[in-house]
Amino acid sequence: MASDKKFEPTNPTVKWVEDRLPIFGLLYSSLGAGYNAPRNLNYWWNFGVLAGFMLVVQIVTGIVLVMHYVPDVNLAFDSVQHIRRDVNYGWLLQAVHANGASMFFIVVYIHILRGFYFGSYKAPREILWFLGIIIYLLMMATGFMGYVLPWGQMSFWGAKVITNLFGAFDFIPFIGDGIVEWLWGGFAVGQPTLNRFFSLHYLLPFVLVGVVILHIWALHIPGSTNPLGIDANGPYDKIPFHPYYTAKDAFGLGVFIIFFAAFVFYIPDFLGHPDNYIKANPLVTPEHIVPEWYYLPFYAILRAIPDKLLGVVAMFSSILILFAMPWLDGSRVRSMRFRPLSKFFFWLFVVNGIFLGYLGQRSPDDVLALGVTALVYAQFATTFYFAYFLVIMPLVSRMETTKPVPTSIAAAVLEANKKG
Amino acid sequence: MTMMRNIKIKGLLAAILGMTAITSGANGATAEGVLHPERNEYTTTGIFGKWDIPSLQRGLQVYVEVCSACHSLDLVAFRTLEDLGYNEDEIKAIAVEYEYNDALDDDGEPMFRPGIPADYFPAPFANEKAARAANGGALPPDFSTLVKAREHLSFLPWNSVYGEDYVVALMTGYHDEAPEGVEMTPGLYYNDYFAGNQIAMAPPLFDDMVEYADGTPATIHQMAYDVANFMAWASDPTMQERKEMGLNVMLFMIVFVILLYFTNKRVWKKVKKGDDIDPSKL
Amino acid sequence: MTTHDDVVEERRNFLYIATGAAGVVAAGAAVWPLIDQMNPSKDVLALSSIEIDLNNIPEGQSAVFLWRGNPVFVRHRTPEEIARAEADDNAPDLIDPERDEDRVQRPEWLIMSGVCTHLGCVPLDQQGDFGGWFCPCHGSHYDISGRIRKGPAPLNLPIVEYTFLDDSTVKIG
Numbered sequence: 001m002a003s004d005k006k007f008e009p010t011n012p013t014v015k016w017v018e019d020r021l022p023i024f025g026l027l028y029s030s031l032g033a034g035y036n037a038p039r040n041l042n043y044w045w046n047f048g049v050l051a052g053f054m055l056v057v058q059i060v061t062g063i064v065l066v067m068h069y070v071p072d073v074n075l076a077f078d079s080v081q082h083i084r085r086d087v088n089y090g091w092l093l094q095a096v097h098a099n100g101a102s103m104f105f106i107v108v109y110i111h112i113l114r115g116f117y118f119g120s121y122k123a124p125r126e127i128l129w130f131l132g133i134i135i136y137l138l139m140m141a142t143g144f145m146g147y148v149l150p151w152g153q154m155s156f157w158g159a160k161v162i163t164n165l166f167g168a169f170d171f172i173p174f175i176g177d178g179i180v181e182w183l184w185g186g187f188a189v190g191q192p193t194l195n196r197f198f199s200l201h202y203l204l205p206f207v208l209v210g211v212v213i214l215h216i217w218a219l220h221i222p223g224s225t226n227p228l229g230i231d232a233n234g235p236y237d238k239i240p241f242h243p244y245y246t247a248k249d250a251f252g253l254g255v256f257i258i259f260f261a262a263f264v265f266y267i268p269d270f271l272g273h274p275d276n277y278i279k280a281n282p283l284v285t286p287e288h289i290v291p292e293w294y295y296l297p298f299y300a301i302l303r304a305i306p307d308k309l310l311g312v313v314a315m316f317s318s319i320l321i322l323f324a325m326p327w328l329d330g331s332r333v334r335s336m337r338f339r340p341l342s343k344f345f346f347w348l349f350v351v352n353g354i355f356l357g358y359l360g361q362r363s364p365d366d367v368l369a370l371g372v373t374a375l376v377y378a379q380f381a382t383t384f385y386f387a388y389f390l391v392i393m394p395l396v397s398r399m400e401t402t403k404p405v406p407t408s409i410a411a412a413v414l415e416a417n418k419k420g
Numbered sequence: 421m422t423m424m425r426n427i428k429i430k431g432l433l434a435a436i437l438g439m440t441a442i443t444s445g446a447n448g449a450t451a452e453g454v455l456h457p458e459r460n461e462y463t464t465t466g467i468f469g470k471w472d473i474p475s476l477q478r479g480l481q482v483y484v485e486v487c488s489a490c491h492s493l494d495l496v497a498f499r500t501l502e503d504l505g506y507n508e509d510e511i512k513a514i515a516v517e518y519e520y521n522d523a524l525d526d527d528g529e530p531m532f533r534p535g536i537p538a539d540y541f542p543a544p545f546a547n548e549k550a551a552r553a554a555n556g557g558a559l560p561p562d563f564s565t566l567v568k569a570r571e572h573l574s575f576l577p578w579n580s581v582y583g584e585d586y587v588v589a590l591m592t593g594y595h596d597e598a599p600e601g602v603e604m605t606p607g608l609y610y611n612d613y614f615a616g617n618q619i620a621m622a623p624p625l626f627d628d629m630v631e632y633a634d635g636t637p638a639t640i641h642q643m644a645y646d647v648a649n650f651m652a653w654a655s656d657p658t659m660q661e662r663k664e665m666g667l668n669v670m671l672f673m674i675v676f677v678i679l680l681y682f683t684n685k686r687v688w689k690k691v692k693k694g695d696d697i698d699p700s701k702l
Numbered sequence: 703m704t705t706h707d708d709v710v711e712e713r714r715n716f717l718y719i720a721t722g723a724a725g726v727v728a729a730g731a732a733v734w735p736l737i738d739q740m741n742p743s744k745d746v747l748a749l750s751s752i753e754i755d756l757n758n759i760p761e762g763q764s765a766v767f768l769w770r771g772n773p774v775f776v777r778h779r780t781p782e783e784i785a786r787a788e789a790d791d792n793a794p795d796l797i798d799p800e801r802d803e804d805r806v807q808r809p810e811w812l813i814m815s816g817v818c819t820h821l822g823c824v825p826l827d828q829q830g831d832f833g834g835w836f837c838p839c840h841g842s843h844y845d846i847s848g849r850i851r852k853g854p855a856p857l858n859l860p861i862v863e864y865t866f867l868d869d870s871t872v873k874i875g
Contacts, residue, residue: 085657261673410694417693
């Protein structure tokens with residue numbers, strides 16, 4: 001029963017195609033009844049499907065917006081306004097795409113944290129985890145370049161600040177010197193920059209699709225983790241993806257779309273920045289330059305360190321450190337349900353991350369509570385961020401006494417049922 | 421189990437409260453002397469928001485008769501005044517009041533032609549340099565997206581600044597004299613709501629500056645309110661269509677989600693409680 | 703048959719049908735904006751009518767205007783041309799028979815599309831075998847009423863939608 005069912009077409013046309021190109025069988029065994037998943041997946045497992053949905057939404061709306069957008073420094077801003085004002089349903093498509101980026105990141109952040117909590121990065125899913133990090137990095141690059149395209153003030157200055165980060169590498173012989181000019185295609189952010197960002201913003205999502213396919217492939221080798229973190233090997237541990245998880249994911253997707261639609265229809269600008277309603281002006285810097293919310297924690301880490309190079313290194317390290325997680329965490333138990341101390345630090349890490357995000361949008365000199373500046377708070381939070389990975393996780397995971405783990409998923413289901 | 425959960429939730433709450441305590445110190449972040457615009461009432465707020473047609477028409481009048489002397493409205497075409505309740509002939513009549521020199525006569529020389537509904541409001545100045553030269557070095561911003569550009573939304577509603585409110589506050593926030601101890605730069609005016617309190621725009625509105633066709637008394641506040649409404653429309657002309665469609669989408673999605681909920685429940689009925697599990701085989 | 707197959711087999715259940723139907727409606731509603739965005743936008747539609755001052759076109763001359771991205775011929779016909787056009791109403795070589803009076807609101811003004819009905823080239827004025835228009839691309843000859851007389855084009859030059867606002871102004875579109 002736990003073995004995956006094979007696809008056996010009854011419809012002659014389907015069979016004819018299947019004999020020549022087993023495409024239906026592929027779908028059947030990856031997203032249909034042929035793929036067995038642990039029976040105890042909770043709603044946190046919805047977010048992978050939601051992320052896939054958002055990728056499709058972004059690509060479809062993006063392709064459609066490109067039919068009207070003009071990547072020219074003199075016309076880009078107006079062409080976006082043209083989309084919002086004159087194109088049929090343009091306002092809707094633009095709002096879906098702009099808010100969709102945020103939705104994509106919300107969903108992916110929850111997906112990543114679900115992986116943290118339930119130990120999805122641990123053996124044998126390391127490659128799956130690495131592919132996820134690569135997806136996240138690609139998303140960040142794509143989102144950043146997409147934000148530049150409307151060519152508002154925040155687009156322009158965000159592009160300038162972020163590309164200038166690479167100036168920190170000017171000590172590298174041969175490459176370092178001209179790296180920023182190379183990124184810009186000039187001596188400042190300008191027409192060549194806009195054009196190349198447009199090109200890459202169009203390209204990267206398709207690279208993303210490729211990595212997502214690898215991600216799903218890598219998922220299907222060991223199968224999904226589950227809230228208990230134990231291997232699903234028992235005879236009743238798994239159920240077919242379809243109809244159980246298709247129904248569950250469809251419900252989750254419906255709820256998510258309501259959340260998404262609330263932004264699109266009622267507060268389409270809540271997640272944006274007002275300065276992006278002003279055309280880019282290379283002579284006037286906005287009072288505060290803040291990146292989109294999804295980069296804020298990393299922006300706070302960047303600014304927490306007064307040295308330019310070290311700040312940049314810290315910022316990149318804060319993401320690259322995720323690659324080391326399968327080894328930093330030495331616990332034999334995956335799920336934090338059975339690791340109370342780890343769980344405590346996990347939630348502390350989440351709160352710390354939100355706090356870093358908050359600090360990312362403050363000016364470093366802002367004096368917050370207790371008469372301490374945002375900069376100092378950011379330094380504390382950054383220290384905790386790295387300590388979580390480099391000190392807390394290795395030590396706690398190895399020293400913590402874990403709670404008893406159920407023998408099988410089916411047994412746990414029956415147990416929970418008895419308790420009512 | 422429930423107790424564990426309680427502790428977790430309490431812990432999270434405590435953490436959030438702690439953070440709020442830290443962050444609440446930040447409210448004084450706005451520069452000293454700059455006031456937070458007061459919230460006005462508009463028919464456009466809320467999920468049933470609709471355009472205030474009479475106010476929009478009055479706002480157009482204020483823009484045309486007063487503001488347009490210095491402020492452009494590049495992205496608004498006359499044809500879109502349909503949203504303000506004007507019919508085709510009325511729009512034509514508004515458009516022909518303007519002249520454009522983008523036509524060519526038979527000799528290929530530029531020629532003036534009257535505006536048509538497809539035209540956009542012409543800018544008062546030929547270019548940015550001319551605009552600055554005529555305004556003591558300051559550039560009067562374009563109105564097309566200005567309300568959106570002045571809208572600062574926050575998770576805390578009372579911290580949010582709405583563009584319309586800002587416009588009204590700015591128009592009514594002038595002082596004849598700067599407060600004690602404030603050194604004014606010559607040529608600038610003191611305003612309670614402008615960042616830095618010193619604005620290059622002279623107080624633009626005076627009571628009864630325009631005569632409203634509908635007899636509404638043209639107080640400074642009324643004119644400011646009307647033009648703010650008009651500018652809000654110019655910034656976001658699809659607002660009403662957006663909210664109307666949003667309502668339909670929401671109602672549909674709620675029904676759909678309820679259906680999905682029961683479908684999901686039904687699909688899971690047998691396996692949820694493990695009825696299919698044979699305990700002896702575990 | 704296992705529990706799981708039962709669920710799949712139960713497809714005809716009313717709840718499932720209702721949910722599925724709602725899903726189809728949702729998908730359809732989501733796809734429509736993606737299709738409709740390719741239709742002409744509001745600013746394009748706003749330019750879908752033009753007004754022409756007829757005073758600038760003397761008798762016996764034609765003018766060409768760009769309307770919706772395509773040329774429109776406006777010819778101020780002489781009485782001799784009108785007579786010629788009407789005389790040919792029953793000519794045997796009309797490929798797409800049509801009476802001249804059906805092609806004009808006022809006989810002196812012939813207002814029609816300037817796009818050859820063959821493959822979309824723009825015919826030349828006052829050329830060809832019939833003293834009307836001649837399409838150089840593939841040799842279609844149109845008469846002074848814009849009717850196809852000879853060549854590969856299947857139809858007469860189409861009459862565009864227009865109204866006389868007054869004696870000297872016509873609105874096209």
